[in-house]
Amino acid sequence: xxxxxxxxxxxxxxxxxxxxxxxxxxxxxxxxxxxxxxxxxxxxxxxxxxxxxxxxxxxxxxxxxxxxxxxxxxxxxxxxxxxxxxxxxxxxxxxxxxxxxxxxxxxxxxxxxxxxxxxxxxxxxxxxxxxxxxxxxxxxxxxxxxxxxxxxxxxxxxxxxxxxxxxxxxxxxxxxxxxxxxxxxxxxxxxxxxxxxxxxxxxxxxxxxxxxxxxxxxxxxxxxxxxxxxxxxxxxxxxxxxxxxxxxxxxxxxxxxxxxxxxxxxxxxxxxxxxxxxxxxxxxxxxxxxxxxxxxxxxxxxxxxxx
Amino acid sequence: xxxxxxxxxxxxxxxxxxxxxxxxxxxxxxxxxxxxxxxxxxxxxxxxxxxxxxxxxxxxxxxxxxxxxxxxxxxxxxxxxxxxxxxxxxxxxxxxxxxxxxxxxxxxxxxxxxxxxxxxxxxxxxxxxxxxxxxxxxxxxxxxxxxxxxxxxxxxxxxxxxxxxxxxxxxxxxxxxxxxxxxxxxxxxxxxxxxxxxxxxxxxxxxxxxxxxxxxxxxxxxxxxxxxxxxxxxxxxxxxxxxxxxxxxxxxxxxxxxxxxxxxxxxxxxxxxxxxxxxxxxxxxxxxxxxxxxxxxxxxxxxxxxxxxxxxxxxxxxxxxxxxxxxxxxxxxxxxxx
Ligand SMILES: Nc1ncnc2c1ncn2[C@@H]1O[C@H](COP(=O)(O)OP(=O)(O)OP(=O)(O)O)[C@@H](O)[C@H]1O
Ligand SMILES: Nc1ncnc2c1ncn2[C@@H]1O[C@H](COP(=O)(O)OP(=O)(O)OP(=O)(O)O)[C@@H](O)[C@H]1O
Ligand code: SF4
Ligand SMILES: [Mg+2]
Ligand SMILES: [Mg+2]
Numbered sequence: 001x002x003x004x005x006x007x008x009x010x011x012x013x014x015x016x017x018x019x020x021x022x023x024x025x026x027x028x029x030x031x032x033x034x035x036x037x038x039x040x041x042x043x044x045x046x047x048x049x050x051x052x053x054x055x056x057x058x059x060x061x062x063x064x065x066x067x068x069x070x071x072x073x074x075x076x077x078x079x080x081x082x083x084x085x086x087x088x089x090x091x092x093x094x095x096x097x098x099x100x101x102x103x104x105x106x107x108x109x110x111x112x113x114x115x116x117x118x119x120x121x122x123x124x125x126x127x128x129x130x131x132x133x134x135x136x137x138x139x140x141x142x143x144x145x146x147x148x149x150x151x152x153x154x155x156x157x158x159x160x161x162x163x164x165x166x167x168x169x170x171x172x173x174x175x176x177x178x179x180x181x182x183x184x185x186x187x188x189x190x191x192x193x194x195x196x197x198x199x200x201x202x203x204x205x206x207x208x209x210x211x212x213x214x215x216x217x218x219x220x221x222x223x224x225x226x227x228x229x230x231x232x233x234x235x236x237x238x239x240x241x242x243x244x245x246x247x248x249x250x251x252x253x254x255x256x257x258x259x260x261x262x263x264x265x266x267x268x269x270x271x272x273x274x275x276x277x278x279x280x281x282x283x284x285x286x287x288x289x290x291x292x293x294x295x296x297x298x299x300x301x302x303x304x305x306x307x
Numbered sequence: 308x309x310x311x312x313x314x315x316x317x318x319x320x321x322x323x324x325x326x327x328x329x330x331x332x333x334x335x336x337x338x339x340x341x342x343x344x345x346x347x348x349x350x351x352x353x354x355x356x357x358x359x360x361x362x363x364x365x366x367x368x369x370x371x372x373x374x375x376x377x378x379x380x381x382x383x384x385x386x387x388x389x390x391x392x393x394x395x396x397x398x399x400x401x402x403x404x405x406x407x408x409x410x411x412x413x414x415x416x417x418x419x420x421x422x423x424x425x426x427x428x429x430x431x432x433x434x435x436x437x438x439x440x441x442x443x444x445x446x447x448x449x450x451x452x453x454x455x456x457x458x459x460x461x462x463x464x465x466x467x468x469x470x471x472x473x474x475x476x477x478x479x480x481x482x483x484x485x486x487x488x489x490x491x492x493x494x495x496x497x498x499x500x501x502x503x504x505x506x507x508x509x510x511x512x513x514x515x516x517x518x519x520x521x522x523x524x525x526x527x528x529x530x531x532x533x534x535x536x537x538x539x540x541x542x543x544x545x546x547x548x549x550x551x552x553x554x555x556x557x558x559x560x561x562x563x564x565x566x567x568x569x570x571x572x573x574x575x576x577x578x579x580x581x582x583x584x585x586x587x588x589x590x591x592x593x594x595x596x597x598x599x600x601x602x603x604x605x606x607x608x609x610x611x612x613x614x615x616x617x618x619x620x621x622x623x624x625x626x627x628x629x630x631x632x633x634x635x636x637x638x639x640x641x642x643x644x645x
Contacts, residue, residue: 019463021455051495052495053495053497053498054465054466054467054468054471054493054494054495054498055451055464055465055467055468056495059465059466103466103493104407104466106407147585149585149588151326151588154325154326155324158367159322159324159329160352161351161352161356161357162351162356162406162407162489163351163352163522164351164352185466185492185493188489188492188493188522189351189406189489189492189522190351190522191348191349191350191351191522191563192522192524192563192566192567193350193562193563193566193581193582194350194351194581195522195566195581196566196567196568196579196580196581197579197581199579200578200579200581203578218467218492218493218494218495218496218499220496220570221567221568221569221570222568224568224570224572224575225568225569225572225574225575225579245572245575248570248572249572258497259495259496259497262495262496262497262499262500263496263525263570264496264499264500264523264525264526264528264529265525265528265529265570266524266525266527266528266552266564266567267528267552268528268529268531268548268549268552269549270528271525271528271529272528272529274529275500275503275504275529
């Protein structure tokens with residue numbers, strides 16, 4: 001694995017996101033605070049894992065840092081540029097460097113566009129001046145890289161299996177050789193052999209292009225394997241963040257521990273014992289502190305749990 | 308065991324497409340008893356979703372076509388039922404969770420309306436009772452603040468919350484058979500464990516049988532009685548869960564088990580080992596064993612003739628494999644060789 005460079009590519013500070021709540025008469029009665037005051041950096045060449053409870057705000061953070069659904073407050077700086085200050089045109093130019101693979105591939109795909117055209121679209125928008133034939137070759141190469149038969153290019157989204165759709169989205173995201181990709185559950189729909197193939201591909205691209213990932217996943221096994229650092233999100237806040245060896249070797253926050261204890265083991269005898277041993281434990285109380293404390297260099301834990 | 312709850316015989320499904328016919332499911336047969344949990348794993352694109360959609364009458368026809376087969380559920384062939392009869396079975400005696408929650412939830416209806424509907428149709432509950440039950444169900448699948456969330460729309464839910472809504476709808480009528488297709492992929496492992504615990508409880512309480520399709524070999528290890536491995540529209544291996552994990556007999560199953568990174572960090576920094584090669588083009592499936600071109604243990608016969616699914620020699624009873632080669636012998640020889 002390449003060494004991560006020391007300065008940030010992406011710098012997120014005090015990011016919060018609120019969603020309006022409708023009242024019974026249809027107006028906006030109040031807001032739902034999905035993400036509170038989240039800060040982190042991602043360096044060039046680095047993969048940051050974002051793990052945590054379902055509904056804790058991971059996808060919300062992913063959409064906020066790519067400005068697809070901008071934050072309510074806080075800043076997102078990419079290579080030192082505050083993305084919120086860019087004009088619409090400047091942001092479009094920036095898009096080629098910042099890509100996203102969505103959690104739900106079916107709703108991300110355009111049902112009326114065949115898979116080849118969908119992967120080619122960003123190339124047409126940003127890589128003008130190349131011939132159609134060149135672009136078609138490029139798309140065929142992208143299909144091969146994600147393990148899809150290039151002849152599938154003429155098929156429409158509904159003609160693919162779940163995992164095939166996800167790979168079309170990955171091919172599109174890497175088409176422009178971006179510097180940064182938010183990958184929201186990019187491998188959950190794939191069989192484990194193709195997972196291994198896609199993760200090898202993500203690492204190869206990182207080595208070749210020096211790109212960075214925000215890797216959102218429930219697969220804690222793969223997160224440990226792939227990510228340099230990991231942030232654990234719980235109820236809209238980061239409760240622990242450390243390099244992955246430290247986080248897996250010395251988890252401090254009760255939620256992190258609970259999460260690691262719940263990873264299923266691919267051995268039926270061990271797994272049945274594990275399940276009956278942990279049972280259905282109660283979730284940790286919401287009374288843990290919010291401020292992150294650095295308990296060891298680079299290892300941050302939400303306060304009252306640190307002691 | 309008596310008459311199985313579900314008995315699939317020679318199910319064969321194809322799709323017309325401009326490049327030729329896609330042979331998505333190629334003559335699969337298996338049976339499931341009451342209270343049994345079958346875990347299905349396999350290649351992406353191997354027909355796991357299509358075969359369950361076909362048996363529920365949910366593939367678009369055309370381009371889809373059921374070429375052969377029977378799907379006997381409690382003795383009745385689902386493939387011969389008309390739409391009305393099928394609708395009574397779906398969501399009533401058979402609950403299902405689809406792989407893609409956004410395409411199965413209606414974006415224009417509140418979550419409450421979607422949970423209440425099957426309760427009224429299948430259980431005949433009135434409005435207020437159905438709503439109370441809907442609230443209980445959302446609590447049961449661990450949606451926080453369920454009372455407020457009932458009147459929200461699907462896009463206001465996170466990926467995992469939508470999956471939990473689907474699970475709530477699927478179990479609402481206490482089905483005899485639950486079909487869950489990648490039902491927990493968007494859930495964190497703690498909520499996943501709670502949902503699996505809930506499903507197990509239902510299994511104990513009402514003897515529900517389960518078909519659980521997943522890529523997560525750890526989940527299969529914990530939930531399944533029987534495991535079935537699919538590849539290119541066929542079943543390559545099937546057997547009791549302990550025996551299949553301890554003593555895999557198909558080279559494809561072995562390849563899957565070897566693709567996993569290790570939670571203890573032992574694989575860190577090493578390249579992962581996916582199975583070499585690519586799956587076959589299902590418009591022109593090979594005559595022999597579909598996995599043969601990627602299998603270094605394949606014999607000449609594997610390329611000529613597709614092996615039948617048959618008892619694996621020396622394995623537990625009911626541990627079946629489709630292979631002309633003897634994986635156990637080959638592995639033993641490899642280990643013995645210096
Ligand atoms: N458009 C929206 N309107 C209202 N609430 C929303 C909206 N989108 C998300 N939420 C809520 O914000 C919270 C965070 O959602 P988000 O999708 O970011 O979670 P997540 O961590 O990605 O979860 P999962 O692992 O289940 O995908 C959830 O409680 C969700 O219900
Ligand atoms: N409408 C369609 N037209 C043509 N081919 C189709 C259609 N629907 C599905 N297929 C093909 O049928 C095959 C089986 O698809 P299926 O969705 O059952 O795969 P799966 O095993 O569920 O995979 P995954 O694990 O990726 O969800 C795939 O090759 C898919 O491309
Ligand atoms: S916007 Fe909401 S309702 Fe529409 S497809 Fe996306 S998630 Fe579904
Ligand atoms: Mg999400
Ligand atoms: Mg599927």
